Amino acid sequence: METVVEGENSRIVISKTAPTVIIGERINPTGKKRLTAALKERDFDYIIKEAIRQVEAGAHIIDVNVGASGIDEEDLLPEVVKKVADAVDVPICIDSSNPAALEAALKVCPGRPLLNSTTAEEKNLETVLPLARKYNVPVIGLVNDERGIPKDTDTRVAIAKKILDRAVKLGIAPEDILIDVLVLPIGADTETGKVTFDTARRVSEELDLNIVVGASNVSHGLPDRKVINTAFFALGAACGMTAYIADPTVIEITQTILAADLLLGKDEWAGNYISFYRKKEASKNAAA
Amino acid sequence: METVVEGENSRIVISKTAPTVIIGERINPTGKKRLTAALKERDFDYIIKEAIRQVEAGAHIIDVNVGASGIDEEDLLPEVVKKVADAVDVPICIDSSNPAALEAALKVCPGRPLLNSTTAEEKNLETVLPLARKYNVPVIGLVNDERGIPKDTDTRVAIAKKILDRAVKLGIAPEDILIDVLVLPIGADTETGKVTFDTARRVSEELDLNIVVGASNVSHGLPDRKVINTAFFALGAACGMTAYIADPTVIEITQTILAADLLLGKDEWAGNYISFYRKKEASKNAAA
Numbered sequence: 001m002e003t004v005v006e007g008e009n010s011r012i013v014i015s016k017t018a019p020t021v022i023i024g025e026r027i028n029p030t031g032k033k034r035l036t037a038a039l040k041e042r043d044f045d046y047i048i049k050e051a052i053r054q055v056e057a058g059a060h061i062i063d064v065n066v067g068a069s070g071i072d073e074e075d076l077l078p079e080v081v082k083k084v085a086d087a088v089d090v091p092i093c094i095d096s097s098n099p100a101a102l103e104a105a106l107k108v109c110p111g112r113p114l115l116n117s118t119t120a121e122e123k124n125l126e127t128v129l130p131l132a133r134k135y136n137v138p139v140i141g142l143v144n145d146e147r148g149i150p151k152d153t154d155t156r157v158a159i160a161k162k163i164l165d166r167a168v169k170l171g172i173a174p175e176d177i178l179i180d181v182l183v184l185p186i187g188a189d190t191e192t193g194k195v196t197f198d199t200a201r202r203v204s205e206e207l208d209l210n211i212v213v214g215a216s217n218v219s220h221g222l223p224d225r226k227v228i229n230t231a232f233f234a235l236g237a238a239c240g241m242t243a244y245i246a247d248p249t250v251i252e253i254t255q256t257i258l259a260a261d262l263l264l265g266k267d268e269w270a271g272n273y274i275s276f277y278r279k280k281e282a283s284k285n286a287a288a
Numbered sequence: 289m290e291t292v293v294e295g296e297n298s299r300i301v302i303s304k305t306a307p308t309v310i311i312g313e314r315i316n317p318t319g320k321k322r323l324t325a326a327l328k329e330r331d332f333d334y335i336i337k338e339a340i341r342q343v344e345a346g347a348h349i350i351d352v353n354v355g356a357s358g359i360d361e362e363d364l365l366p367e368v369v370k371k372v373a374d375a376v377d378v379p380i381c382i383d384s385s386n387p388a389a390l391e392a393a394l395k396v397c398p399g400r401p402l403l404n405s406t407t408a409e410e411k412n413l414e415t416v417l418p419l420a421r422k423y424n425v426p427v428i429g430l431v432n433d434e435r436g437i438p439k440d441t442d443t444r445v446a447i448a449k450k451i452l453d454r455a456v457k458l459g460i461a462p463e464d465i466l467i468d469v470l471v472l473p474i475g476a477d478t479e480t481g482k483v484t485f486d487t488a489r490r491v492s493e494e495l496d497l498n499i500v501v502g503a504s505n506v507s508h509g510l511p512d513r514k515v516i517n518t519a520f521f522a523l524g525a526a527c528g529m530t531a532y533i534a535d536p537t538v539i540e541i542t543q544t545i546l547a548a549d550l551l552l553g554k555d556e557w558a559g560n561y562i563s564f565y566r567k568k569e570a571s572k573n574a575a576a
Contacts, residue, residue: 231548234519273510
């Protein structure tokens with residue numbers, strides 16, 4: 001199953017056999033004062049720099065989320081999406097919980113962006129899926145519904161299937177549905193990781209869909225978070241996770257994702273792994 | 289399936305639901321000049337220090353291998369096994385390709401050591417499996433036979449099954465057979481990692497056996513080996529690998545194994561992960 005995401009002059013394929021796709025998560029104001037200010041002031045230089053930094057660090061797609069109190073997403077999201085898409089040579093992931101903002105951004109975004117996201121809540125399915133159909137773009141489905149985020153694997157898989165079925169009924173191709181299996185802080189509930197990995201494996205095997213996960217949350221409240229996050233990314237690669245919403249400027253994360261690809265036969269002759277290493281050494285030497 | 293390994297006053301359980309077991313690999317002269325000299329000179333202080341360091345770093349079992357040119361294993365292995373077993377409070381993994389040396393060590397080793405290893409070669413099956421039966425100890429089976437190490441998963445799984453069948457016919461309990469799925473350098477053959485992980489998953493699921501792997505080899509010849517090794521340990525945890533032959537004095541390795549356990553629900557309340565972190569911080573502070 002190949003999901004194709006495109007920029008104006010770029011094309012990324014998400015699939016089980018392709019290298020893992022990194023969706024740069026840094027353009028999201030949650031918990032980020034400086035970025036929130038930049039968004040409010042329309043300081044596009046700062047925002048574009050964040051986009052470029054992530055692409056240089058290894059991001060294949062740039063997520064753009066402008067959701068913060070006091071920001072009119074419907075107004076700002078299309079503007080930021082356009083600026084970022086013009087500045088970098090990779091596809092965009094349009095990220096909002098506001099369907100009107102999603103559509104406004106879809107109207108101006110070049111290529112074939114990724115839509116982030118719908119849940120299985122009726123109000124979401126009824127508004128977001130038709131957008132994916134209308135603009136012919138792939139869309140991320142989160143495995144939660146009116147009842148919240150289920151604690152068990154069976155219900156999460158059933159929700160993924162519900163999103164898939166509804167999408168197909170609307171005429172969306174199955175390869176344009178990606179499932180976010182959702183990750184909760186492991187410190188609060190030791191079982192939650194297993195549920196996430198089991199859900200990923202089952203959605204990947206039983207529904208044959210691509211999986212995308214935003215994972216930084218998993219280590220919340222624990223020490224040495226980077227160790228847990230990198231272990232998560234490596235583990236997930238063995239469970240059908242095909243794309244991560246992550247911060248590629250954290251070298252350990254990008255390098256672990258590349259190492260996992262190498263170990264799983266997705267990096268012939270270790271080409272990606274070694275060229276990342278060389279770039280890293282070159283920039284170390286340049287700094288010294 | 290629970291494999292029980294015992295020291296004189298210690299007990300380690302290897303199973304899919306228990307925390308991953310670390311078998312300290314440092315007492316093995318291959319490529320180690322200083323240790324080779326210590327073994328030849330019977331410098332037991334040095335060897336015992338290596339054992340204690342590993343236990344302090346997180347090893348649950350200590351592997352003892354004395355195989356080097358100019359060393360009479362049948363003579364030296366039992367002596368070293370006895371000294372190490374007396375010095376540390378964890379079980380021993382008796383490691384030799386010489387069945388006579390294995391038996392000499394079994395005669396003096398307290399508790400219920402782990403026997404490392406047999407292959408599926410007839411000459412091995414006929415000599416090592418009877419030792420496991422006679423001394424009632426668990427034994428590691430390597431998935432190679434007279435033809436060498438198979439390149440494909442099917443043959444590796446078939447070899448694991450052959451070892452299991454032969455052992456059961458001799459009256460050995462299935463839980464006393466552990467399979468080493470073998471890891472080759474990924475730089476030389478990009479497909480080899482996938483074969484190792486697939487074999488682990490199938491042996492774990494289809495034969496319900498515990499898996500033990502020595503993994504340092506996988507990154508041979510590549511830069512930033514630690515990144516590949518830690519990714520391997522995290523990935524493997526998702527594929528049924530229940531014990532690793534590894535160097536626990538490399539903090540990143542031990543911490544990644546603990547993080548993977550935590551993510552897979554094998555570390556309630558993150559107890560092991562957090563206490564390792566505290567010990568690490570305490571020794572940092574002591575050093576400062």
